[in-house]
Amino acid sequence: MKNENIKCINVELPVSFHLWLEPRAKSNERAKRSEIKILCAEMMKLNPDLSGMEESILESHTKNAKWASLELPLSFHLWLENRVKESERSKADELKLLCLWMQQQES
Numbered sequence: 039m040k041n042e043n044i045k046c047i048n049v050e051l052p053v054s055f056h057l058w059l060e061p062r063a064k065s066n067e068r069a070k071r072s073e074i075k076i077l078c079a080e081m082m083k084l085n086p087d088l089s090g091m092e093e094s095i096l097e098s099h100t101k102n103a104k105w106a107s108l109e110l111p112l113s114f115h116l117w118l119e120n121r122v123k124e125s126e127r128s129k130a131d132e133l134k135l136l137c138l139w140m141q142q143q144e145s
Contacts, residue, residue: 074106
């Protein structure tokens with residue numbers, strides 16, 4: 039049975055993000071995909087301003103990256119769509135920047 043409150047997004051996340059996420063997920067006793075859902079909920083609460091992050095960050099993290107297909111709540115997708123209207127980035131690029139921002143905040 040398909041959950042209609044979940045939507046999939048494909049995003050290319052840097053290997054460094056995957057390496058950062060793995061011990062975090064392990065310490066919280068969650069799978070990496072579940073940990074990303076928790077991160078997304080935190081991002082929605084924080085609603086960070088990414089205007090200070092350079093677009094070159096996106097380009098510099100595409101060399102060593104792994105594709106991930108993430109099933110995220112519809113509420114997150116709606117929030118993300120509103121963000122990309124302002125930033126003029128794709129949803130995948132916005133999510134990637136958000137993940138990199140979260141990684142920088144906790145490192």
